[in-house]
Amino acid sequence: MKKAGILNRHLAGALAELGHGHGVLVCDAGMPIPVGPRVVDLAFRAGVPSFAEVLDGLLDELVVEGATAAREVREANPGATALLQTRFPALELVPHEELKSLSANARLIVRTGEARPYANVLLRCGVFF
Amino acid sequence: MKKAGILNRHLAGALAELGHGHGVLVCDAGMPIPVGPRVVDLAFRAGVPSFAEVLDGLLDELVVEGATAAREVREANPGATALLQTRFPALELVPHEELKSLSANARLIVRTGEARPYANVLLRCGVFF
């Protein structure tokens, strides 16, 4: 088997397709996922796996040059806010509605089991060369 | 969205199909999954989600009347052994090779991210009437 990294067959394949500038939405279990983008549903039950576990797992794999979250996270979910701000010093905050419409053009949506509000981030892929 | 329970679209559908006597294998990330049974791949990274998290989540959903694990678990993985023995007082233990061949006839295989050895159990579905 693989030595390490992403063990999920669907996610591993989807990540390899990504190119520079592609959007990857990592979202909580309640996010209304639009029809269109490819979805990898990792959610099992409330909280499993968590937004933080999945985000950090993806950050080990992907070159990321930008991140956008919903402004409402700051008030509703301090934990996610702290996580996002430490991971993305230049985090962009937009209204949740705008994040949802931006997500319709994501190339990949990774759904977690997160059950705390506004734990969503739209990553913009960078490139390692 | 759902109030509770299984949030994974693939797993939720697969569980609803199960009937009395069907086998459900819950396995670690290293189990060589045979071709044939339906597979729901919840694995994300080593340990995420864990065998325990997924097993308990499934036991909340399913009527289970029997469970079979690999004898080798007792020595190799005390944690999983303790978990299995508390959950299934009448746990059946067979050689790992036999568990693998039994699993080829499972109706559903749920792959976790578990990265500790022999954390596999073949559940036999019961019926609530």
Added chain:
Amino acid sequence: MKKAGILNRHLAGALAELGHGHGVLVCDAGMPIPVGPRVVDLAFRAGVPSFAEVLDGLLDELVVEGATAAREVREANPGATALLQTRFPALELVPHEELKSLSANARLIVRTGEARPYANVLLRCGVFF
């Protein structure tokens, strides 16, 4: 097998996909279902299963924060009207034609065997966190 809840494989999977704000149309057997949304066809014969049975089964499973029905139900179907008003104190009523066009953007359509007029309701999903 499952202990309780939704036993239909198609519906169980479809419900797990739903997110906050997604629309779910529960409709009678005569509703002209638009092409686009996912459809779970539970209808068997006239009246089986009924609108009430299916609606209540779904309300046990889903967080619902809004409901819209056709104004014409009040006159044409007192039974359904009473059911809807007790289940949804803040029920919104719109012309049947508008309900039909709103339904084209539903994420899921659940068709019942109901054979009494205007027994349709467009549920708006809430979120449990």
Added chain:
Amino acid sequence: MKKAGILNRHLAGALAELGHGHGVLVCDAGMPIPVGPRVVDLAFRAGVPSFAEVLDGLLDELVVEGATAAREVREANPGATALLQTRFPALELVPHEELKSLSANARLIVRTGEARPYANVLLRCGVFF
């Protein structure tokens, strides 16, 4: 829409394929459905729709020249026994295990929401000419 009869798109199509001698299993929600035969899953929740509702609906549509049920039904489910004996005076009774293996060769399996034991019958299609 249709004037009457079977409203379910999957079932309506499946019934039209049946020929003389084909087997149709009508089963409760707990029956372990084998891989192979075509399945129409009408089950919604425990008891909905019932075995009786679905059986009678099918008997309105199909020419049936034989029926086989599990011997164990007599003790475990008087209601289903009475229903089966009135519908099929020449009802054949076999061990439940044999009914399960016979069902593997059914051409169609119709799953109901029935949640009372041994409410299963394997119908043998007749022909109207």
Added chain:
Amino acid sequence: MKKAGILNRHLAGALAELGHGHGVLVCDAGMPIPVGPRVVDLAFRAGVPSFAEVLDGLLDELVVEGATAAREVREANPGATALLQTRFPALELVPHEELKSLSANARLIVRTGEARPYANVLLRCGVFF
């Protein structure tokens, strides 16, 4: 097998989907069928099955509340004209070109083997409750 009614597996399933207001085009073998609507191709050879046979078979199955044909039928095909006028006292006549564009929004197109001109009718489904 079925006691009576529609024996075609594709058509039987398609009819069960229809709802109030859906369009069903019954057409001759020469009609240029648009891409989009579901098509059930019953045509075998010129004249087999005929427009009349198929139309009457469908009228036994469906609630129909309106019908539209091509004005040109009156001159080109007296037989079809007579059939349509007896079946649909309130038959609507439009230019053939308009019938073709209306047919692009039909939910179902049933192609017959009819080989006499303008033997086409766009039925509007009614509802039995």
Added chain:
Amino acid sequence: MKKAGILNRHLAGALAELGHGHGVLVCDAGMPIPVGPRVVDLAFRAGVPSFAEVLDGLLDELVVEGATAAREVREANPGATALLQTRFPALELVPHEELKSLSANARLIVRTGEARPYANVLLRCGVFF
């Protein structure tokens, strides 16, 4: 459109695949069609289209070097018997059960709407060079 011949898209494609020695079963609506061979379902309603119409249509298209029917046809269906004997002077007659098992290896099964018993014939394709 085509000038003449087979107008059914499914059948026209299937006939073109046939090679020397391939079996083509033309059957009535009640024949229990085995899983495996390709099926073109021309059946519409009882008697439409008839066995004779379809058989003669196929004989215009195909090189046929042999034909096998069920012995029981002679008693049960004089009309079909006469048709078969005129079309195939060297008609082979076997028990109906044998015809059914032979049909499992047919390359193509063409189902008609015929509703008179034993109107089935297994044609063996010839070759025109």
Added chain:
Amino acid sequence: MKKAGILNRHLAGALAELGHGHGVLVCDAGMPIPVGPRVVDLAFRAGVPSFAEVLDGLLDELVVEGATAAREVREANPGATALLQTRFPALELVPHEELKSLSANARLIVRTGEARPYANVLLRCGVFF
């Protein structure tokens, strides 16, 4: 097997679908085939089969009431010009670019192995009744 006519399974099926007014593009191997129309690729190698062989084969099968080719054929390909003019006395000539855009709405594109320029013709189907 078939007595005569089109032996290609894909083409035989596609031709049977055609209706009055549908476009059929017969083209050389270099034509940039647009995404959308159904394509039957008969091309094998340069020149095999030729434009003339395929065109004449199709004209034996189809009712054709119109034909459009690229004006540039007259200068670039006398052979094809002569063929087209004898087959279609009322041949319409348009710029190659216009032929390409017209072809995007063809119902069927038949690609030959022709390797001489502008050997393309867009046929408009007629109807035999």
Added chain:
Amino acid sequence: MKKAGILNRHLAGALAELGHGHGVLVCDAGMPIPVGPRVVDLAFRAGVPSFAEVLDGLLDELVVEGATAAREVREANPGATALLQTRFPALELVPHEELKSLSANARLIVRTGEARPYANVLLRCGVFF
């Protein structure tokens, strides 16, 4: 477009898959093609394209280390016999029935329009290193 070689999309892809020892059957239009192997149907009409054209086109593309034909070709088809003997000095001849059963294990079957008997050859792929 391609400079030369195989222009058929299906065939070009299929040839690239071939490995050392794989069987490729090149056959006439009447050969009863078994279910199983991949089929590329180049046949258009009787004789188009010919067995010779296709065989020589394939021999330009493929490393071939063996060839088997039906013994009956010598008497029934001198032309094909001469072609095969010049192309394959070590041509193996077996009864036609044996060639048919060998062909069931071919990796690829290329159907031509050839309409002269026994114009079939089973090529065994070689390897260029």
Added chain:
Amino acid sequence: MKKAGILNRHLAGALAELGHGHGVLVCDAGMPIPVGPRVVDLAFRAGVPSFAEVLDGLLDELVVEGATAAREVREANPGATALLQTRFPALELVPHEELKSLSANARLIVRTGEARPYANVLLRCGVFF
């Protein structure tokens, strides 16, 4: 097996489809590939296979009458610039953003493992007759 040329089954098939004027994008591993065009993913790991290996392989197979690259390549990637200028004396240079939007209409995208910036070229197919 094939004697030479493209050994990849997906690419070999895709190249055969190309026509005069079709676009083929050969790109590095970081290019954000748009949804729509057919993609053949040859990338294995960073640098394997290289842009140069794949480009030259394709130029052996395809007639190319034009090539467009990103202006930024000149500064960021002298190696690729030199390669492109020798292969395409009339190389067109446009802003990278424009190349990306042009690529959305390519008929085929071939992804390499190239890991040096702006190693992308949009080829315009020519025709060999």
Added chain:
Amino acid sequence: MKKAGILNRHLAGALAELGHGHGVLVCDAGMPIPVGPRVVDLAFRAGVPSFAEVLDGLLDELVVEGATAAREVREANPGATALLQTRFPALELVPHEELKSLSANARLIVRTGEARPYANVLLRCGVFF
């Protein structure tokens, strides 16, 4: 995009599925790949990518506990022999025919562009816990 590792979407997904004991065949372009196992075709042209490049790339990703190659490699391909012996001190050598039959049970086959003989190795996956 990914930071490193396998960039091929098909291969990345396939590797994530592997479990302890699964076989992975890495082969040259001439290996006759059996029907059954999943195939990722990385081959581009003779030698691209090479057996060594792909093998080493896979060894970076996979836990491997065993390797089997064809005995004939020692004489026919010293380069591959040296590579295999350095990578797998306990390399098992079997007749090429046996390697081919073993490969039919591989879970994954990775085809390279290697064009030197017997450059094939069947890896047996290990597990990292």
